[in-house]
Amino acid sequence: MAWDISDITIGDEVTITATILKLLDYDDARVASIxxxxxxxxxxxxxPxxxxxxxxxxxxxxxxRVDEDNGLVTVKLGIPVTVDVSAxxxxxxxxxEHRGKPLRDTPD
Known part of the structure; x- marks a missing residue:
């Protein structure tokens, strides 16, 4: 489902679905390349x-971070990951609390 980027603001929680490419075994850990x-x-x-x-x-x-001009959203997944809003x-x-101002920089 595609979201309207103007609805998404800093601090919101989003979920991205990724595909597992391969599984790797390291010492005691099992790692998935996605x-x-x-x-x-x-x-x-x-x-998992x-x-x-x-x-x-x-x-x-x-x-x-939200980049409305390019339709990109940066999500903190351990490291910052910038994806298209369609992802x-x-x-x-x-x-x-609503104080009337969005949590985004807007040009003056």
Whole structure:
């Protein structure tokens, strides 16, 4: 589902669904190499139980930056990951006091 980028603000919680490419075993840990939609860099996570190559995994993080002009959202998933807004599969707005101003820089 595509979200309207004007609804997403800093501090909101979003979920991105990634595809498991391969599983790797290191010492005592099992690591999954995953592909995040519209993110062109390698990324790996601790593999969930019953994970298989080709399977889906949900990554949840907090929005740290919103670029409305380019339709990009930066999410903190351990490291900042910038993805297209269409990569977001779930969105939960943060609970905050409304003071009338959005949490974004706007040109003067």
């Amino acid at each position: 592909s995040i939609p519209s993110y062109g860099f390698p990324y790996s996570i601790r593999a 139980k019953k994970a298989k190559p080709g399977g889906q995994v949900e990554l949840t993080g907090e929005v740290t 977001i599969t779930r969105w939960t707005p943060a609970v905050r």
